[in-house]
Amino acid sequence: GAVVSQHPSRVICKSGTSVKIECRSLDFQATTMFWYRQFPKQSLMLMATSNEGSKATYEQGVEKDKFLINHASLTLSTLTVTSAHPEDSSFYICSATRGGWETQYFGPGTRLLVL
Amino acid sequence: QKEVEQNSGPLSVPEGAIASLNCTYSDRGSQSFFWYRQYSGKSPELIMFIYSNGDKEDGRFTAQLNKASQYVSLLIRDSQPSDSATYLCAVNNQAGTALIFGKGTTLSVSS
Numbered sequence: 001g002a003v004v005s006q007h008p009s010r011v012i013c014k015s016g017t018s019v020k021i022e023c024r025s026l027d028f029q030a031t032t033m034f035w036y037r038q039f040p041k042q043s044l045m046l047m048a049t050s051n052e053g054s055k056a057t058y059e060q061g062v063e064k065d066k067f068l069i070n071h072a073s074l075t076l077s078t079l080t081v082t083s084a085h086p087e088d089s090s091f092y093i094c095s096a097t098r099g100g101w102e103t104q105y106f107g108p109g110t111r112l113l114v115l
Numbered sequence: 116q117k118e119v120e121q122n123s124g125p126l127s128v129p130e131g132a133i134a135s136l137n138c139t140y141s142d143r144g145s146q147s148f149f150w151y152r153q154y155s156g157k158s159p160e161l162i163m164f165i166y167s168n169g170d171k172e173d174g175r176f177t178a179q180l181n182k183a184s185q186y187v188s189l190l191i192r193d194s195q196p197s198d199s200a201t202y203l204c205a206v207n208n209q210a211g212t213a214l215i216f217g218k219g220t221t222l223s224v225s226s
Contacts, residue, residue, distance in 0.1 A: 034213065043203065043218040044159070057212075093158045103149075104214065109158040 023094030138204030
């Protein structure tokens with residue numbers, strides 16, 4: 001199978017702090033990783049597409065200076081929510097593909113609560 | 116704005132029945148279609164994908180694609196209570212660089 005892990009699974013932080021979320025492909029090399037955000041009872045909204053060794057491609061409306069993405073290796077991508085605010089509270093999910101964008105394998109998600 | 120539409124439900128079926136989940140999409144250029152299952156509080160897991168018109172079967176699941184009608188469906192035979200979840204339909208975007216997800220249909224299978 002294709003296993004993707006995320007860490008942490010749950011985080012609570014104060015407003016104004018930064019939070020880093022890690023996404024790892026455990027048993028395959030992920031050329032592309034995707035970051036999604038999901039609000040309660042809403043669908044997954046793609047935030048950005050991350051390719052190893054290059055800058056992430058952000059979707060319209062997603063602030064790249066607020067949501068910093070680093071894809072330093074073929075097995076690790078990180079999302080840093082900078083200066084988090086209560087409205088950033090959400091379920092953040094990463095996914096990874098072996099090649100291209102087709103079959104995406106999702107991580108277990110990170111639930112962020114900003115107080 | 117390219118869209119993927121699903122009836123939010125809930126769709127309620129008795130155990131053992133066939134559950135039929137439907138999805139329509141707006142971009143005629145879409146080539147690849149996916150069904151994901153998401154349990155409450157969990158991330159999505161891939162059930163199956165389909166590229167060609169017609170039916171594709173995998174165990175109790177059958178995906179049906181009709182590109183002319185821009186319609187894709189998922190049939191679940193012999194529904195089990197463990198199938199109770201939200202089912203997300205996803206299609207590729209025009210550039211082929213990402214997936215667009217519908218809001219999902221919540222399925223409830225009663226024992």
